[in-house]
Amino acid sequence: MRPWLRHHRQALALALRRIGAQRSAALLNAIVIGVALALPAGGYALLANLEAATQRIAYEPQLSIFLRQEAPRAEAVALGARLKADARVREARFVPREAALKQLRATETLADVVAALGQNPLPDAFVIRASNPAPEALEALARDLRRLPAVAHVQVDSDWARRFNALATVGRSAIGLLAALLAVGLIAVTFNTIRLQILTQRAEIEVSRLIGATDAFIRRPLYYLGLLQGLAGGLIALAILRIGLAALNVGVADFSATYGSSFRLSYLELGDALAVAAFSAVLGWLGAYLSVSKYLREIHLI
């Protein structure tokens, strides 16, 4: 085996032995890191889920056109022809008031309400897809349609999706900020762990230096220790996330069932999960690097 590879293997083995020698302390540290990381990672997972759920709608904006309640069917047919002729309309679907009522009646919880109404309160409607999904084009189209005498109300269905996207941007910034703050915390935890480790091993470090160990030889196991602790913390964060999302999904399943949906929160994608673990490991290494640089100099043995 090449010497440098052997040195790294030795350093890794040494770091693992040291963790083994203080299992409970190492576990507690990893849990602290894991809990801290689970917060931004969980926020990210929830946001990603919500974004995925809204994306379809956001990218295929619809306009709903509701006619006046008293408008005769002939007016609706005329409007349908007009919409088909409009180049800005890619597709127009007519929803007659009877069909809308039937759909409403089919909704279990609303059936009684509908029965109590006596007459159909719903207007005829069109659901249209625009050729140009740009928000300005949609607004212009909606404005023109509102002027038509048969039309009572035009609703741009993508509005809430756009609002959500704007809100999600705020959410992403907040999660980023939280992640940055907790990253500093993670570095501090590792910094302190490595400081204690250096104090514990002071005699060994001192004598190693006196009899010919290079700085790299002394630093390497400490770096690995920080890296491994960060990695363990990252894995714990992923485990917390998995358990947490599974617990949330019990409630989500009940909730989405009331909307006839089978929506579930999905876990982090493999790439994202790997990124969390790698991020944590790198921060652990960084904490170790800072600690080693400071305290080995402080012990100051040439």
Next chain:
Amino acid sequence: MISFSSVSKRYPGGQEALKEVSFGVAQGEFAFVAGHSGAGKSTLLKLIPAIERPTSGTVLVNGQNVGALGRSALPYLRRNLGLVFQDQKLLYDRTVYDNVMLPLAFSDHPPKEAARRARAALDKVGLLARERANPIQLSGGEQQRLAIARAVVNRPAILIADEPTANLDTESAADILAIFAAFNQVGVTLLVATHDEAMIGRHAKRVVRLAAGRLTAS
């Protein structure tokens, strides 16, 4: 092999430990560094592996000016020197065997060769049977022999020992000196600091004598 020329060492605070010391040690030589406590023996020995650096003058080891070596070059200088420290600096969190393995961990020996060398070094100082013991379980003389085994495991050409027989009874001290003599016979250069005049008297070796930081005989 080792050469001091006009070496002075003043510690921060003004204490002058060595004053204008000049002498040389040839390859294969066995020399005592004698003098009372505080005469500068330890300082003189520490200048050779550059644990301390001279305030003025030069210390040459194998032609290399060790006082001027950069920090990154020091490990390679020290690996070629066997150092036995006054306080031994044994590690009590591991076995006798692992103490001897320590210097081999950072030199580039394959594991099998390292294990062979560690056992050979322990054998030379008569501690092979105690390799699984913890240093704390060893007697004073055995601990000193362990420190020597660790110093010679990399087969250095120069062995430097600071008060290796302090606190030892006469018999244990004689064992240590016999081990040193054996190394010297196979060509190792030895520099041994001691304040034990009786011991110096029993061995007809060269004596580098210090008094209050000045060389009085070499």
